[in-house]
Amino acid sequence: xxxxxxxxxxxxxHFPIRAGxxxxxxxxxxAVDGVSLSVQPKETVGIVGESGCGKTTLGRSILRLxxxxxxxxxxxxxxxxxASAQRMQELRAEMQxxxxxxxxxxxxxxxxDDIISEPLRVHGTDKGxxxxxxxxxxxAVGLLxxxxxxxxxxxxxxxxxxIGIARALSLxxxxxxxxxxxxxxxxxxxxQVINLLDDLQDEFDLTYLFIAHDLSVVRHxxxxxxxxxxxxxxxxxxxxxxxDHPAHPYSHALLSAVPVPDPDLERDRERIVLQGDLPSPSxxxxxxxxxxxxxxxxxxxxEEMPELREVAPGxxxxxxxxxxxxETLIDRVGALGV
Amino acid sequence: xxxxxxxxxxxxxxxxxxxxxGLAEKSESVGRQAWERFRRHKLAIVGTVVLALLAVAFxxxxxxxxxxxxxxxxxxxxxGPSWDHPFGTxxxxxxxxxxxxxxxxxxxRIAIFTAVLATSIGLVMGAVSGYFAGVVDGGIxxxxxxxxVLPALxxxxxxGREFGARPNxxxxxIALISWIRAARLVRGQVLSLKEMEYVxxxxxxxxxxxxxxxxxxxxxxxxILLVEVTLLAGTAIILESTLSFLSLGVQPPDTxxxxxxxxxxxxxxxxxxxxxxxxxxxxxxxxxxxFIGDAMRDAVxxxxxIE
Amino acid sequence: xxxxxxxxxxNDLTVSFKxxxxxxAAVRGVSFDLAPGESMAIVGESGSGKSVSxxxxxxxxxxxxxxxxxxxxxxxxxxxMPEKQLQGLRGRKIAMIFQDPMTAxxxxxxxxxxxxxxxxxHGLASGKEAxxxxxxxxxxxxxxxxxxxxxxxxxxxxxxxxxxAMIAMAIANKPDLLIADxxxxxxxxxxxxxxxxxxxxxxxxxxxxxxxxxxxxxLVAGSAERVQVMYGGRVFERGTIxxxxxxxxxxxxxxxxxxxxxxxxxxxxxxxxxxxPPSLLNMPSGCAFGPRCxxxxxxxxxxxxxxxxxxxxxxxxxxxxxxIPRWSEVSA
Ligand SMILES: Nc1ncnc2c1ncn2[C@@H]1O[C@H](COP(=O)(O)OP(=O)(O)OP(=O)(O)O)[C@@H](O)[C@H]1O
Ligand SMILES: Nc1ncnc2c1ncn2[C@@H]1O[C@H](COP(=O)(O)OP(=O)(O)OP(=O)(O)O)[C@@H](O)[C@H]1O
Ligand code: SF4
Ligand SMILES: [Mg+2]
Ligand SMILES: [Mg+2]
Numbered sequence: 001x002x003x004x005x006x007x008x009x010x011x012x013x014h015f016p017i018r019a020g021x022x023x024x025x026x027x028x029x030x031a032v033d034g035v036s037l038s039v040q041p042k043e044t045v046g047i048v049g050e051s052g053c054g055k056t057t058l059g060r061s062i063l064r065l066x067x068x069x070x071x072x073x074x075x076x077x078x079x080x081x082x083a084s085a086q087r088m089q090e091l092r093a094e095m096q097x098x099x100x101x102x103x104x105x106x107x108x109x110x111x112x113d114d115i116i117s118e119p120l121r122v123h124g125t126d127k128g129x130x131x132x133x134x135x136x137x138x139x140a141v142g143l144l145x146x147x148x149x150x151x152x153x154x155x156x157x158x159x160x161x162x163i164g165i166a167r168a169l170s171l172x173x174x175x176x177x178x179x180x181x182x183x184x185x186x187x188x189x190x191x192q193v194i195n196l197l198d199d200l201q202d203e204f205d206l207t208y209l210f211i212a213h214d215l216s217v218v219r220h221x222x223x224x225x226x227x228x229x230x231x232x233x234x235x236x237x238x239x240x241x242x243x244d245h246p247a248h249p250y251s252h253a254l255l256s257a258v259p260v261p262d263p264d265l266e267r268d269r270e271r272i273v274l275q276g277d278l279p280s281p282s283x284x285x286x287x288x289x290x291x292x293x294x295x296x297x298x299x300x301x302x303e304e305m306p307e308l309r310e311v312a313p314g315x316x317x318x319x320x321x322x323x324x325x326x327e328t329l330i331d332r333v334g335a336l337g338v
Numbered sequence: 339x340x341x342x343x344x345x346x347x348x349x350x351x352x353x354x355x356x357x358x359x360g361l362a363e364k365s366e367s368v369g370r371q372a373w374e375r376f377r378r379h380k381l382a383i384v385g386t387v388v389l390a391l392l393a394v395a396f397x398x399x400x401x402x403x404x405x406x407x408x409x410x411x412x413x414x415x416x417x418g419p420s421w422d423h424p425f426g427t428x429x430x431x432x433x434x435x436x437x438x439x440x441x442x443x444x445x446x447r448i449a450i451f452t453a454v455l456a457t458s459i460g461l462v463m464g465a466v467s468g469y470f471a472g473v474v475d476g477g478i479x480x481x482x483x484x485x486x487v488l489p490a491l492x493x494x495x496x497x498g499r500e501f502g503a504r505p506n507x508x509x510x511x512i513a514l515i516s517w518i519r520a521a522r523l524v525r526g527q528v529l530s531l532k533e534m535e536y537v538x539x540x541x542x543x544x545x546x547x548x549x550x551x552x553x554x555x556x557x558x559x560x561x562i563l564l565v566e567v568t569l570l571a572g573t574a575i576i577l578e579s580t581l582s583f584l585s586l587g588v589q590p591p592d593t594x595x596x597x598x599x600x601x602x603x604x605x606x607x608x609x610x611x612x613x614x615x616x617x618x619x620x621x622x623x624x625x626x627x628x629f630i631g632d633a634m635r636d637a638v639x640x641x642x643x644i645e
Numbered sequence: 646x647x648x649x650x651x652x653x654x655x656n657d658l659t660v661s662f663k664x665x666x667x668x669x670a671a672v673r674g675v676s677f678d679l680a681p682g683e684s685m686a687i688v689g690e691s692g693s694g695k696s697v698s699x700x701x702x703x704x705x706x707x708x709x710x711x712x713x714x715x716x717x718x719x720x721x722x723x724x725x726m727p728e729k730q731l732q733g734l735r736g737r738k739i740a741m742i743f744q745d746p747m748t749a750x751x752x753x754x755x756x757x758x759x760x761x762x763x764x765x766x767h768g769l770a771s772g773k774e775a776x777x778x779x780x781x782x783x784x785x786x787x788x789x790x791x792x793x794x795x796x797x798x799x800x801x802x803x804x805x806x807x808x809x810a811m812i813a814m815a816i817a818n819k820p821d822l823l824i825a826d827x828x829x830x831x832x833x834x835x836x837x838x839x840x841x842x843x844x845x846x847x848x849x850x851x852x853x854x855x856x857x858x859x860x861x862x863x864l865v866a867g868s869a870e871r872v873q874v875m876y877g878g879r880v881f882e883r884g885t886i887x888x889x890x891x892x893x894x895x896x897x898x899x900x901x902x903x904x905x906x907x908x909x910x911x912x913x914x915x916x917x918x919x920x921x922p923p924s925l926l927n928m929p930s931g932c933a934f935g936p937r938c939x940x941x942x943x944x945x946x947x948x949x950x951x952x953x954x955x956x957x958x959x960x961x962x963x964x965x966x967x968x969i970p971r972w973s974e975v976s977a
Contacts, residue, residue, distance in 0.1 A: 191905070192919070
């Protein structure tokens with residue numbers, strides 16, 4: 001294995017919860033609570049998990065748009081969390097982010113040229129050159145360069161997302177953190193943007209950290225997938241392996257809950273419907289985070305937090321009783337006689 | 339374009355989605371679009387013309403009036419409108435047309451100067467305190483609270499005594515106590531704007547706080563600021579006349595529209611024109627500023643499309 | 646099927662909105678039949694007219710909407726029915742489940758009060774009885790500790806729980822028709838699975854028919870018997886789920902299916918539909934899908950196509966039906 005482009009080590013981001021007249025801190029939201037992962041150059045790593053499990057917070061903490069509480073982020077081996085303001089500015093050119101909301105992520109008062117060239121201007125490129133580059137980028141993301149003097153509201157959701165991508169590309173980054181870049185788009189348009197991301201990755205040798213809650217999209221685009229649950233990593237695996245034989249009970253349930261557009265398959269599928277809701281990240285369960293909904297949970301799960309450990313080459317899982325390849329949750333529950 | 343449509347499965351060339359969407363090829367310049375949007379507001383055009391005419395009248399008019407604003411003429415005192423004195427005269431026989439023009443000069447100056455100054459202070463304070471949470475915010479909040487506790491009039495009076503009641507000082511003083519509302523509005527907006535993803539995007543690009551405030555926050559605040567300017571212009575005229583009425587404002591023989599209204603009040607039954615004329619001028623000024631503000635808000639908003 | 650046996654028969658439903666920029670035709674001649682107990686899905690992208698067509702049935706559109714056509718529900722004409730009479734139907738014979746359960750509940754009243762209220766307005770239960778029935782209903786939809794939960798306020802419920810409470814409210818009066826407008830769009834997949842299971846169980850128990858509105862084709866495959874695909878206010882294809890998923894005949898339906906990434910197999914590359922959905926005020930002349938269609942011919946730009954039968958209980962709106970490759974060839 002080569003040197004990873006990005007390494008995240010036991011990263012934690014906790015938000016204080018304030019209450020009362022004096023706004024004193026009464027607790028913490030454990031949004032990201034000890035996440036470790038690594039990303040190889042030119043790889044696409046998908047991050048999936050349900051709403052509130054900390055995906056956005058993780059992405060932003062890596063870029064220090066939110067200051068993490070503890071842990072380490074290393075870019076090409078260099079410490080990012082401890083980087084000086086000066087160095088951070090330089091690093092930002094290498095790591096860019098694309099946001100979910102195509103409406104909130106573009107300043108409505110700025111023409112598209114200015115939006116795309118802003119990162120360049122921040123980094124000292126002169127106006128004419130920045131604008132020329134912006135027009136090139138518009139072309140690269142499949143928009144017409146002459147539309148650069150228009151305002152965001154004149155574009156559709158999919159087109160706006162292309163603009164957001166062009167902006168992220170402007171500094172020639174290596175790493176792109178894509179935070180649900182297609183979630184807000186219609187199906188037919190979503191595929192256009194996914195293909196665009198595919199093409200751009202080849203063209204510019206990009207590394208993607210692709211955050212999404214839609215497992216179908218993540219499977220399509222990722223080489224490896226990180227499944228998150230309540231601020232922690234439940235499982236990491238190659239995307240084919242994860243779909244073929246998920247080892248964590250949560251991954252398994254998650255996959256079985258995704259509907260497929262095939263009536264016969266839908267009818268015959270074994271579906272595991274998890275009971276209960278996601279616990280609150282301000283008061284996470286002791287031991288395994290998943291134990292309140294896990295059909296396999298036993299006492300040990302409440303007492304001891306499972307560490308992420310490798311169960312097969314390239315597949316790591318944080319569970320005391322991981323599923324073996326080929327074994328389903330239903331087999332296991334049956335065998336246990338629950 | 340067509341070859342892409344006929345061959346959609348090839349997938350290789352990225353088609354220009356702009357064309358499919360039907361965006362016109364040409365686009366007018368930003369300034370031109372803003373002017374188009376401004377022009378749609380007929381009342382704003384009227385307001386601009388009225389305000390321009392008033393300004394010309396206030397500053398050029400006095401040269402054509404045969405009486406000075408301070409010229410006392412006991413024989414002609416307390417007269418109604420006539421050929422000689424189109425607006426009549428006051429209790430000292432001063433020509434009310436001359437005085438209205440003089441007063442208009444001061445009132446307009448105070449209104450515009452105060453509104454712009456107070457809004458600017460409010461913008462800076464509000465933006466800074468909203469963007470930087472913590473110490474800075476706390477400090478500004480403290481100033482705001484102190485100002486809220488001190489009775490505005492007392493403060494004005496004290497400052498007025500100290501620095502003399504010239505129109506510009508008056509404007510500065512009124513601005514110094516009336517930026518608070520603007521600051522609060524701005525702070526609230528900034529608190530929500532700074533969480534917008536486009537601000538996060540700018541931060542991700544390495545932009546510093548002042549660049550972000552300047553390029554992303556301020557342009558999105560223009561709408562509420564313009565409303566604030568128009569409101570403040572009215573408030574300033576009224577505040578100033580209250581002060582003048584308490585003889586803390588502009589000192590006689592100088593005058594303002596507010597003072598003229600106050601003086602006319604006692605004879606409202608006999609000679610309503612003494613209130614109606616300066617009152618009408620005040621109304622015209624405030625309405626014009628309002629209409630212009632409205633149109634400008636639209637003009638700076640690219641979303642209010644041109645039909 | 647005999648017309649008298651139908652629960653709902655919609656004919657040529659058309660809805661236009663008066664807007665500043667002219668009339669916006671959101672729904673253009675939608676027709677469909679629904680048998681008692683049947684489950685039909687309406688799928689389509691954002692703005693295709695799914696919500697508007699169902700809101701029109703219930704008389705829930707704003708005054709700016711002009712509605713024409715006919716909708717017979719249990720022998721009564723819904724279009725143009727006086728408001729008073731509609732109120733008697735809404736929540737009793739026809740109940741609606743919305744996407745956003747937060748806005749469907751009043752934050753100032755307890756969940757129990759609101760479910761009880763739904764029964765009281767139709768005089769079907771009141772007071773203590775209504776409350777205890779609310780608790781039973783919550784239990785039916787799988788809300789834990791229903792006895793305690795009835796006394797809680799909407800904000801004390803999680804999103805999935807609120808959605809279940811809304812289903813409880815919807816079935817309070819044993820309606821004959823449930824209209825579920827994107828009931829799980831705001832929910833996570835594992836919660837979506839819970840809610841869809843509850844909906845299926847409830848329908849099994851009460852025998853209610855359902856119109857499921859969604860943009861998720863996957864959801865349709867597992868929870869409806871028939872589907873219609875809408876685009877630009879028109880039904881582009883209609884059929885049983887088997888015919889629609891295994892033998893889609895309309896280029897738009899085919900396009901939708903091939904642009905979807907799937908969790909159960911991994912296509913190298915997706916085949917998107919080019920362009921973007923049309924705006925209501927700027928509908929293409931001819932076929933609404935024409936400008937994005939890869940099979941378009943000269944006639945497509947001239948006039949809209951008719952919805953014609955292409956198989957048993959299967960219809961497609963396309964001028965070039967005869968030239969559209971079969972799905973088995975496309976997907977191979
Ligand atoms: N600024 C903040 N202050 C306090 N809590 C926060 C803040 N930002 C996020 N959170 C909380 O942290 C948790 C994780 O949020 P995050 O947005 O990272 O989740 P997510 O996985 O991206 O969810 P989604 O799929 O809904 O986008 C949530 O419980 C959220 O409420
Ligand atoms: N009150 C209204 N006035 C004007 N136009 C309206 C109104 N309500 C809906 N529309 C328009 O009618 C069209 C159809 O809307 P509808 O809500 O039915 O779409 P939908 O298929 O439900 O989409 P979504 O998936 O976004 O819910 C849209 O273009 C919408 O903008
Ligand atoms: S550790 Fe225990 S509770 Fe957690 S996933 Fe494994 S079996 Fe379930
Ligand atoms: Mg998120
Ligand atoms: Mg809808």
